[in-house]
Amino acid sequence: xxxxxxxxxxxxxxxxxxxxxxxxxxxxxxxxxxxxxxxxxxxxxxxxxxxxxxxxxxxxxxxxxxxxxxxxxxxxxxxxxxxxxxxxxxxxxxxxxxxxxxxxxxxxxxxxxxxxxxxxxxxxxxxxxxxxxxxxxxxxxxxxxxxxxxxxxxxxxxxxxxxxxxxxxxxxxxxxxxxxxxxxxxxxxxxxxxxxxxxxxxxxxxxxxxxxxxxxxxxxxxxxxxxxxxxxxxxxxxxxxxxxxxxxxxxxxxxxxxxxxxxxxxxxxxxxxxxxxxxxxxxxxxxxxxxxxxxxxxxxxxxxxxxxxxxxxxxxxxxxxxxxxxxxxxx
Amino acid sequence: xxxxxxxxxxxxxxxxxxxxxxxxxxxxxxxxxxxxxxxxxxxxxxxxxxxxxxxxxxxxxxxxxxxxxxxxxxxxxxxxxxxxxxxxxxxxxxxxxxxxxxxxxxxxxxxxxxxxxxxxxxxxxxxxxxxxxxxxxxxxxxxxxxxxxxxxxxxxxxxxxxxxxxxxxxxxxxxxxxxxxxxxxxxxxxxxxxxxxxxxxxxxxxxxxxxxxxxxxxxxxxxxxxxxxxxxxxxxxxxxxxxxxxxxxxxx
Ligand SMILES: Nc1ncnc2c1ncn2[C@@H]1O[C@H](COP(=O)(O)OP(=O)(O)OP(=O)(O)O)[C@@H](O)[C@H]1O
Ligand SMILES: [Mg+2]
Numbered sequence: 109x110x111x112x113x114x115x116x117x118x119x120x121x122x123x124x125x126x127x128x129x130x131x132x133x134x135x136x137x138x139x140x141x142x143x144x145x146x147x148x149x150x151x152x153x154x155x156x157x158x159x160x161x162x163x164x165x166x167x168x169x170x171x172x173x174x175x176x177x178x179x180x181x182x183x184x185x186x187x188x189x190x191x192x193x194x195x196x197x198x199x200x201x202x203x204x205x206x207x208x209x210x211x212x213x214x215x216x217x218x219x220x221x222x223x224x225x226x227x228x229x230x231x232x233x234x235x236x237x238x239x240x241x242x243x244x245x246x247x248x249x250x251x252x253x254x255x256x257x258x259x260x261x262x263x264x265x266x267x268x269x270x271x272x273x274x275x276x277x278x279x280x281x282x283x284x285x286x287x288x289x290x291x292x293x294x295x296x297x298x299x300x301x302x303x304x305x306x307x308x309x310x311x312x313x314x315x316x317x318x319x320x321x322x323x324x325x326x327x328x329x330x331x332x333x334x335x336x337x338x339x340x341x342x343x344x345x346x347x348x349x350x351x352x353x354x355x356x357x358x359x360x361x362x363x364x365x366x367x368x369x370x371x372x373x374x375x376x377x378x379x380x381x382x383x384x385x386x387x388x389x390x391x392x393x394x395x396x397x398x399x400x401x402x403x404x405x406x407x408x409x410x411x412x413x414x415x416x417x418x419x420x421x422x423x424x425x426x427x428x429x430x431x432x433x434x435x436x437x438x439x
Numbered sequence: 440x441x442x443x444x445x446x447x448x449x450x451x452x453x454x455x456x457x458x459x460x461x462x463x464x465x466x467x468x469x470x471x472x473x474x475x476x477x478x479x480x481x482x483x484x485x486x487x488x489x490x491x492x493x494x495x496x497x498x499x500x501x502x503x504x505x506x507x508x509x510x511x512x513x514x515x516x517x518x519x520x521x522x523x524x525x526x527x528x529x530x531x532x533x534x535x536x537x538x539x540x541x542x543x544x545x546x547x548x549x550x551x552x553x554x555x556x557x558x559x560x561x562x563x564x565x566x567x568x569x570x571x572x573x574x575x576x577x578x579x580x581x582x583x584x585x586x587x588x589x590x591x592x593x594x595x596x597x598x599x600x601x602x603x604x605x606x607x608x609x610x611x612x613x614x615x616x617x618x619x620x621x622x623x624x625x626x627x628x629x630x631x632x633x634x635x636x637x638x639x640x641x642x643x644x645x646x647x648x649x650x651x652x653x654x655x656x657x658x659x660x661x662x663x664x665x666x667x668x669x670x671x672x673x674x675x676x677x678x679x680x681x682x683x684x685x686x687x688x689x690x691x
Contacts, residue, residue, distance in 0.1 A: 308553040318531035327517030327546040
C-alpha cells in the first residue's frame with residue numbers, strides 16, 4: 109500500500125499506532141471507561157466506511173443505511189434473548205434455537221442485512237438521485253416502525269442483552285478485548301474495501317458514479333454491479349450492528365431511525381467522501397465532539413451543526429482531505 | 440455489392456412536436472465509412488442515439504447483421520460490437536485518462552465481478568492500454584484526471600474510449616468539433632487508418648474532411664434522408680446543393 113514515505117504514510121501510521129496503543133494509554137491516564145467510547149467509535153467507523161463504499165465510490169446517496177445497522181443489532185439480540193429464555197426463535201419452516209456464539213450469530217446478522225440490502229437495493233436502484241434517497245429512507249422508516257410495533261421483542265422499549273456473545277474463548281465482557289476485536293474487524297474490512305475499490309469491480313462502481321450512461325454504452329450492465337456493492341455495504345453495516353448490540357448490550361428501534369442514518373452520513377461527509385480512512389476519522393471526530401460538547405450543554409447539536417457546515421463547505425474531501433492533502437485519492 | 444452491416448428501416452423518433460427522425464431508412468455496408476451530414480437540428484445525433492441505444496425509437500427497426508437491435512439496452516448493443524463517441528464529451532471526469540481507457544478495455548474482457556486484483560496492474564488490461572492511449576496521442580497525459588483535460592483532449596479521449604472497445608461498427612458524432620487544427624489533422628489520419636479495420640458511421644460538419652474520407656454520404660434534413668451516394672453523386676445532386684451545400688456556400 110505504501111511505496112514512499114509521504115504525508116499520508118505518516119498520518120496513517122500515526123493513526124494506526126494510536127489506535128493500537130489506546131487501551132494502554134487509557135490505563136495510564138487512568139480513564140479506562142473511555143475504552144468503550146473508542147470501541148463505539150470503531151464500530152461506527154465500520155458502518156461509515158461501508159456507507160462510503162456506496163456513497164463516495166458508488167454515488168448512491170442512501171439515507172437508510174441504519175436499517176442494515178439496526179437489523180444486524182436485532183439479529184444478535186434476538187438470538188441472545190431466546191438463548192436465555194430457552195424458547196425457540198423459529199419453529200417453522202425450520203426449528204431455530206437461541207444462540208450466543210458470535211461465530212454463528214454475527215455471520216447470521218451479516219447475512220440478514222445482506223438479504224435485506226438485496227431486497228431494498230433491487231427496488232431502489234431502479235431510481236437515482238432524489239428518488240433513491242427518498243426510497244432508501246422510506247424502507248428504513250418502515251423497518252423502524254415494524255420494530256416499534258414488535259412487542260415480542262420489546263417494541264418501543266427495545267431489548268436488553270443478558271450478556272455479550274461468546275467468541276472462541278475470548279472474554280468479550282472485557283472492554284480491552286472487545287476493543288481489539290472491533291479494531292481487528294475494522295482493519296479487515298478496510299483492507300477488503302481497499303482491494304475492492306481498486307479492483308475491476310471497484311472501477312465499475314466508480315465509473316458508474318461518474319457517468320452511468322457512458323458505462324452502459326461501453327457495455328457494462330451497471331445495475332447488477334451497483335446492487336452487489338449495495339449488498340456488500342449492507343452486510344458490513346450488519347456486522348457493525350452486531351458489534352454495537354454487544355457493546356451497549358441493548359438494542360432499540362432507534363438504531364434504525366432515519367436520524368441514525370443521518371449521523372452515519374454526517375460521519376462520512378465530515379471525514380471525507382470517496383476515501384476509506386476519511387469515514388474512520390469522521391466517526392472519531394463526531395463521537396468525540398459529541399462527548400465533549402455534551403459535558404457542557406444538552407444542545408450540543410447547536411455547536412456541532414456549524415462545525416459540520418464549515419467542514420463540508422470548505423473541505424470538499426472532509427477532514428481527511430485537510431490532513432493528508434492531495435493524496436486523499438486511493439483511499 | 441458488399442453486404443449490409445447495419446440496416447435501418449422506417450425509423451421514427453419524435454420529441455413532442457419535433458420529428459427528429461422521420462421514417463428514415465438507411466443501409467450501412469460492411470467495411471465502408473458512411474458519413475452523415477446535414478444542417479443543425481437535422482437529427483444526426485438522434486440517429487446515432489437510436490443506433491447506439493441511448494434512445495429507443497417510436498417505431499421502426501434497426502438490424503445489426505441479421506439481429507434486430509432497436510429495443511436492446513445500451514450495454515447489450517455494445518457487446519454486439521457497437522461503440523460510439525459523444526458529440527458532447529462524455530468521459531469519467533474523476534478518473535484519470537488511463538483509468539478511463541482501462542474501463543473501456545475492461546468492458547470487453549469478461550465480467551467484472553473480480554473483487555481482489557488491482558485493475559491498474561492487471562496485465563490483461565494493461566496490454567491493450569499502450570496502443571489505445573498512443574493512437575489518440577494522450578500518452579503524456581495518462582495520469583491526468585479526465586475532468587482537467589482541455590476540451591480538445593477530452594474529445595481525443597472520447598474517441599480513444601470508443602476505439603478501445605474494438606467495435607465492428609464505430610459511431611462517431613462530430614469527433615472533430617472543437618478539437619483545434621492540430622488535433623483535426625491527427626484525427627483525420629487516424630480515421631483513414633481505422634477505415635481499413637472497421638465499419639464507421641461518421642457525423643461531421645467539416646465538409647472537406649467528409650468528402651475526403653467517406654465512401655458514401657447520406658444527407659439528412661429535418662429527420663429525413665435527402666440523398667445517399669458516393670461523394671461525387673452527393674456533390675452533383677441538385678436537391679442536396681439546394682438543401683445543404685448551397686446554404687454552406689452562401690454563408691461562407
Ligand atoms: N432530448 C431531446 N428532447 C427534445 N428535443 C430534442 C432532444 N434531442 C434532440 N431534440 C430535437 O431534435 C432535433 C434533432 O436534434 P439532433 O441533436 O439530433 O440534431 P443534430 O443534427 O445532431 O444537430 P447538431 O448539428 O446541432 O448536432 C432538434 O430539433 C432538437 O432540438
Ligand atoms: Mg448533433
